[in-house]
Amino acid sequence: MLKKGGFYLLLVLLWAAASRAGIWESYEFPSPGAVVRTLWAGLLDGSFLIGIAVSMKRILIGYGLSVIAGTALGILIGSVKLLEETLGSLIQGLQALPSICWLPLAVVWFGLNEGAILFVVIMGAILAVAIATDAGIKSVSPLYIRAARNMGVRGVALYWRVILPAAFPSIVTGMKLGWSFAWRALMAGELLFVGLGLGHLLVVGRDLNDMSQVVAVMLIIITIGIVTDRLVFARLENHIRTRWGLARG
């Protein structure tokens, strides 16, 4: 903890020294102080808060939909042999395409609006969730299924009570990956086309030649990423580790 703190303190000091050295103009290379002032002002006048709210709304809707649809898709692929050979290979292939590449098509299909950005966010996460769910279902111990069927559990209940819980650790891995894909896709989308949101604030900063705003928004984006990871995924993974008795690898 001390080492970490020391490292970041040193980093800020170097940053301050570099900005003081006057190699670049102050608007090109903002000082730590300027960034903090911009951050504070942006939060106070609400412009950053609106940006955060808009981006969070988009990611929550888009990501939420992709987790539900991705899990369903993964279950289908994992359970139906025909779908696995057809749809499964398509999904594996599409995974190679960064989801922001869907933006031109999405803009044509949905217009320059929320629909387009949601589509890009969903395409970012859904494949990762589907692939992980599929893998999780395939690795469920057949013994669990035999035991459950033996006790009269079948059909939807078999999925809900045995197969999905057994595949859960794998699904969470996919959800975590999907989140980072979705978050990146959203930022790229906002940067390129769609108004408001944090990505848009970066564009505004550039247009005004105000790099302290750009850096301040970057800090916000990093913070949201870290906080989500700590609050949501670290907790989920921790819960799984204690339940399943898996030691941290």
Add this chain to the structure above:
Amino acid sequence: MPSPGSMKIVLKGLTKRFEQNGASLEALENVTIEVREGEFVCLVGASGCGKTTLLNLIAGLEAPTEGEIIVSGKPVKGPGHDRIMIFQEAALFPWLSVIGNVEFGLRTLGLSPRERRERAAYYLRMVHLSKFHDSLIHQLSGGMKQRVAIARALAMEPEVLLMDEPFAALDAQTRDVLHQEMQQIWGQTRKTILFVTHNVREAACLGTRVILLSSRPGRVLQEFRMSYSYPRHIEDPHIAEAAGQINLALKSEVEKALTAEMGDDWNVEKRGVLPPPGFTLGGGI
């Protein structure tokens, strides 16, 4: 000790073939076994004699190629909670607590949450694990896991318990304790039990009857009636003697299986694997 009652399990001319890469593999051939209510029947055989397949068929998890299975007078058409299986690995669900596992099957019986909890707690007491009510599965030892699995099976209140080498993965001391516990549970619940094992001593110690199966395809070879009184202990000389007899009959079967597996590399005279020709252990120096 429950007195033998009416016929509980009737297996008539049971044959099971698996299709594997075009080849047909016969696991069971014309197996006919009758088990009376309250009997504790142990099935013994060398590995690959189709013991597990037999239990799967009775549990309704697989369908026989030929023959008939009748449990409690009704033909078996699929899984049913009158026949509950206990596996070699406990097959407990790690995402549920101990009590959650014991309760697991009870929802399919249409019990209220309170009835489920009470019944699960009752059977958890029967296997002496009340203290571990809320423990997680990975915190339990192998023997405790198997006892939870037994409680989970008993909680379904099945008429027949199908046990598939349930103690094979446990150490000898734990196994001893579970043998005692199994005898108590059987005396207390009067279940009809079909117990598969490759451990002859275990079969002689637990069963009212021991049925010897041949190696692939599994056929009924011989039956041994165990009339010693319960509780029995595996170290008891009577048990050892009975086990000796069964062993003798089993040995020729094991040899047959090994000859089939290794061909001429298995030598019946020497009871060992033949060294390759020219293998001299350095004697030519």
